[in-house]
Amino acid sequence: MGNREDLMAGAIQCLREKGWSRTTVRDIATAAGVSHAAIGYHFGSREALLLTAFSQAMDDWGREVQLEMRRAVDPNASADEQYRASWRAMIDSYGRNRPLWIASIEAFVQSEHHPELRKQLAAAQREGRRGMAAGILGIDEDTLTEADERRIGAVATALNSGVMLQHMLDPENAPTAEEVVEGLMTLVSLVS
Secondary structure: OOHHHHHHHHHHHHHHHHOOOOOOHHHHHHHHOOOOHHHHHHHOOHHHHHHHHHHHHHHHHHHHHHHHHHHHOOOOOOHHHHHHHHHHHHHHHHHHOHHHHHHHHHHHHHHOOOHHHHHHHHHHHHHHHHHHHHHHHOOOHHHOOHHHHHHHHHHHHHHHHHHHHHHHHOOOOOOOHHHHHHHHHHHHHHHO
């Protein structure tokens, strides 16, 4: 690997071990086995590197969850069972990726004081909700309409974030996949 790849691997390791706010330039450089100057040369700043590493880690998480969902669900299963299985895979992944989720929360808090970071996180969030909507609809992201991104992706992302926060704070009392789906069905029946 080159310095850029080493920095990415080191930054992902630091995000998982220390989180966003406690990761320093020195931590990343040490984990990557490169000089501090390499961060500025390849990424411009600690925040830019952490955001790039965070985006990569989240992409990896998304692929991991999609693979788990494919393995867990019979393609001939009903849409309801497929959706329940996707929630089971998502919720199972929260525990395995807890440090990464905590880092994401820290990054959101930091973005309040860093407009460029906020802009980059917002772009990453839009990309994530496109992926989530395309996954739910079973279509390629390139064919997804903006309306579906906003209706399906934004709502699914909000639901995922809320369930994830509950699992981070109080996993014993957080909703199961079945409770999430049953709750959604109840809410839909109330407004139908």
